Amino acid sequence: MQAKPFSQACENNQYYIFEKIAPLLAARQRVLEIGSGTGQHAVYFAANMPHIHWQCSDRRENLMGIQAWVDESALANLAPPVALDVREVEWPAPKFDVIYSANTLHIMSWHEVELFFSHLRKSLKDEGLLCIYGPFNYNGDYTSASNAEFDSWLKQRDGQSGIRDFEAINTLAEKIGLRLLADHAMPANNRLLIWQSAVQ
Structure with a gap:
């Protein structure tokens, strides 16, 4: 088993x-x-x-x-x-009403993102809704010292991974017709980002 x-x-x-x-x-x-x-x-x-x-x-x-x-x-x-x-x-x-993903984008390479x-x-x-949970940077800056340490650990383990910039992620979302609905601050310096897709 x-x-x-x-x-x-x-x-x-x-x-x-x-x-x-x-x-x-x-x-x-x-x-x-x-x-x-x-x-x-x-x-x-x-x-x-x-x-x-x-x-x-x-x-x-x-x-x-x-x-x-x-x-x-x-x-x-x-x-x-x-x-x-x-x-x-x-x-x-x-097709699904909602796509949800937690703690994935910082593990992927940017190409995979x-x-x-x-x-x-x-x-x-x-x-439909896209809900993504995890750590993000804003205006190129870490939101906490612990996130900076985590990012350093990620890049030492895999140079292509790392905490992503919110602005870059939102640009990718907007390019496929998603509109940001919410950006929630979460415990442990994480965020919950929620977008909604447009009618095609």
Whole structure:
């Protein structure tokens, strides 16, 4: 039996993220989570929003760990995880009301971040929501000393990763017809960014 992976950060932040997204998702039905990681967020959100069909996704090597969380939860509205790599052209179909991703953009290379935005519009319905959680810089500056230290650690581990500038991310979103709805300050110097897609 596959051991369940565990992230303390997920345990720490899931309530605060849920508090912000739950009102926005009250009238939504299908969510695609990109980069589900351990699967903890998916289980927590699906359990607390039973009207939502939650679709996990991640790179193939992470799917077994996510599946362990899905199996233990036995939630009818939580689908088995699917393979998704932002470098691949094909994304899950049909289109989703919401695309959610947490702590992913600073792990990707900038090229992968660009691919993420170029492909996601194909999987997001008109007037759909994009919700992204994680650390961001503003006006080229870190929002805290701990974020500066984290960014240094990321770049030492992988020179192509790093905390992204909010302005650059928002530009990518606007290029595919997304409009910023909210920028929430979150615990541990993170942000929750929410955009809505235009009618095509």
